[in-house]
Amino acid sequence: MDGRSPLRPSALLETVDQAISIKYNNLVYDLEATGHDIVTLSLGESFFDVPAPDFGGFEPDELHHYSHSRGLPELRRRLAKYYGDEFGLPVDPDHEILITAGSKVAIYLALLATVEPGDEVVVLEPSWLSYATQVWLCGGVPVSVPHDVGVFELDRYVTGRTRAIIVNNPNNPSGRVYTQAELDFLHELAERHGLLLVADEAYNEFVAPGTRFVACGAADSGKRHTLTINSMSKNYGISGWRVGYVIAHRTLIEQILKVNQHLITCAPTPLTRYLAENFDTLIERTRPQIQRVVETRNEVAGWLAERGIEVLPGSATFYLFASLGDSTLGSDAFAERLLRESGVSVVPGIAYGESCDHYVRISVGAETPERIRRGIDAIARLIANTGG
Known part of the structure; x- marks a missing residue:
């Protein structure tokens, strides 16, 4: 011993x-x-x-077993249409979206699929509390930007080792929404330095009355450098359901899919089935x-x-x-x-x-x-x- x-x-x-x-x-x-x-x-x-889910209309085989590891096809199509119709971001439901068990793990899967040991990831404070830890768990180095530093000053935080920038829009915890000029600058910065722009949009429905949310990826329809994370759990008031998704270029989705298969297998089948069938009704209600x-x-x-x-x-x-x-x-x-x-x-x-x-x-x-x-x-x- x-x-x-x-x-x-x-x-x-x-x-x-x-x-x-x-x-x-x-x-x-x-x-x-x-x-x-x-x-x-x-x-x-x-x-x-929000009404309690009623699974009475589903066959047992639709509820009790694995579903596609990319996510239930019907729900992928619904979410792709949602981003296309609401935000002008075209999404191929077969190759550019993956549904998994919550947006929190979706971010981690995306980082695992893209961050090499020693890569730097720029995180803007106040930042959702798991960004830096998830980067660290992937072997990366979180580079924190103090909350009083503006978006247009981010150039000085980018080095030859920078791999990505994470943007939480709208922001948890401040409720801040990025301006169009700020989003344009972030895209330009990503293009100029060859960076991945990770847009966490888990609160996109929670904007002030009379305003319209602008999806970060709308300015990058080819998804050359933008990866979008979102959460059905937050936007439907069903946080405990743990259903989130990733939108990205098919090259990245293929890599994230492998990690999802090894860690998650698939999002909860009965919940995603219910969400696909009641998508519009739940949005109208919430x-x-x-x-x-x-x-x-x-x-x-x-x-x-x-x-x-x-x-x-x-x-x-x-x-x-x-x-x-x-x-x-x-x-x-x-x-x-x-x-x-x-x-x-x-x-x-x-x-x-x-x-x-x-x-x-x-x-x-x-x-x-x-x-x-x-x-x-x-x-x-x-x-x-x-x-x-």
Whole structure:
């Protein structure tokens, strides 16, 4: 025996922390299970009136077995039409789209298929918290851009080792939507340096009323350098279903398909079958509810402003990224104390990058306006009580 433990973790995973947002949500679940009333402003989902799925009209063979590892063909055709009709991005459903178990794993599969060890991937802060970790798990090097650096300054973060840029549009956690000029610049940058532009559009339906979302890939219809990730789970208010997809050039889809087959096999067959059959009905049902939650989000921005709490610019999603102002606490300490003393959960800003440690993410998708106000009041009090 050489004294090594069979339970030792890999050296790589010993450097990886839990996903902070999920860690806080698990704390909420544990507290609620023991009878605590928690104002939950940390959940990364919205709660809609969506009917329970009825699988009664399907044959058992349509539900209980594997489906195509690219995704159910009927659903691929629906999603291809959605991107073509809504955003002007033509998609070949047979070769340019792959459906898998959630957009989170879709991003990881895409990175595994494209990032070589040592490749750099530019990540714009505030960045969805798993980008950097997923790049690291692929052997790449995440290059973080502080939140106060503009898109038009990204040239100085690109080196000879840069492989890709990840853009979250609309942004989680700020709700920011990229302008057409910014998207044009990103395409030009990608073309000039031979980079892959990864567009995470998981919140594309959550834009302010009266505005129209512009898909990043619409300016790259040949998909020469753009790879699009999206989520049916988020946009239908069914986060627990874990259904996401990738749109890319067929060359990349073929590589992502191999990884999907080895890790996932296929997205959940009964859920994708139901989504294919009820695609239009679900959109019609959820869109008015999406508009209401975005309106609530922007109303809450006003409540925060009334209390002197600044937020990073944004108008979309159901998130706000709020500054801790004069508080002397770091975001993790602030969130922990807020939960312990006031029964209000938020996500620490440090989850979204080193430059974001003086912010917290507030989500308004899971609570009533009255309870959101209660949570905002608690945040304002804690900022005041911990000021320098």
